[in-house]
Amino acid sequence: MGDMNTDDGGLWSRSLAGDGEAFGVLFDRHRDRVYRHAYRLAQNRPDAEDVSAAAFLELWRLRTRVRLVEHSVLPWLLVTTTNCALNLRRSRRRYEALLRSIPHAPAAADPADIFLSDDPFQGVDEHLASALRALKPVDLQLITLVVLEGYDLASAAGILGLGPEVAKTRLHRARHRLQEHLPGLNAPRQLTLLEEGQS
């Protein structure tokens, strides 16, 4: 959670004032966290790249609606990444021409992909991905922010527009649903997944 407390406020205000480089620094700061989350849901590199790109393009397009949480744009980006991944086709269509202009690396087996799918501690394995996709969108957002990314429930509820009690109940149920979908969980992964976000 290294970046979580980094203050994006200054860079964000400069971006809103039309300073492209400030937005570039925000991109540098958060691109890997966004990509990791996109990969977690999309399970392949080209889709994860398109989803990440769409999330950053949305960050700019919807800039007047972006809410910083703990002075960071990352929670908003993660929520948007989830939306873009759930809605990959629509995200792609909106940015079709732009995405076409950004070439993906060749599709040959990528050692990084193999590494990622082999390492459950990175939170990007296939079972987790399909269990996550089985959740309702709001629940997936909650699990992402609280359980996988370690934000507190109040911040997550705030950015998702949920009341604290509703968020708590939903999160509780979502954890259970996730557990049901992950019968093959080995012990260490279960710890990582289900206890990380509890405070």
Add this chain to the structure above:
Amino acid sequence: MNLERMDDTFAQRLRSVLVKQVDASSPTRVRRRRWWVGVGVFAGVGLVGGVGAATAGFFTVPGADIVTEVAAPAEGVHTGTQTVDLGPAPEGATHISMELACLSAGTLYAEGGASMSCSPNGIDGWGGFTIALQPGKHSTEIRTSTPEMRYRLRATYVNQTPTEWAVNENGNTHGAPNDRGEPDLLSVIATNGKVGYSYAQELDEASGRTAAENFTSPEDARVWQEARLGKSFAVPVYGADGETVIGEFVIEGPPDMRKDP
């Protein structure tokens, strides 16, 4: 080696696309059209205008003020009411440019009557504007609604030179909005990337400005806002003649992120 990373080539290309998009936007646009920001979100890449970014070497849109920084900015985080001293004005300075961003909830009041309210959730809270320089004046005061309110201020001397709107064959003015109002045709970037013009009247209808003027209660506004959730509104983009359609500009209602599909 950290393997959980976006491919570097892809990342670099994406980064440059993002930087260009942001650079192409205009702060003046946002502040002069604040009513618009609250009502809808632009998807047509953006309106061109406000500040002709002379320093960045961009073309200047007719009617836009050319704003050039003529001194190093004073930047800092402040708590409560503060007076910021900018030192003596350099030659060529005509205005003080200020950008404010809230770091906590409250209201900021700047000289000249501008104010900005921020919710506890953070940055609704960004505003930028220029105020005309008065002889011998080196400082500007920012007042806050509570002594503990925190905010970020960037202030600097600028030279602001107005330009005239262009007029087409039909006698319609075109360019960017400025202190004198709006031209008939506003400079916009269409979704296809072409730079052109949209009729201010058509933009007002699509953005809800026209509707907003007829609201008689907050309830009207709420009902209207909800009807727009997740919808988008397209406006034709013309060449400078105001007749040849070259693309469209899309204004989006707020995305509807609350419901389960």
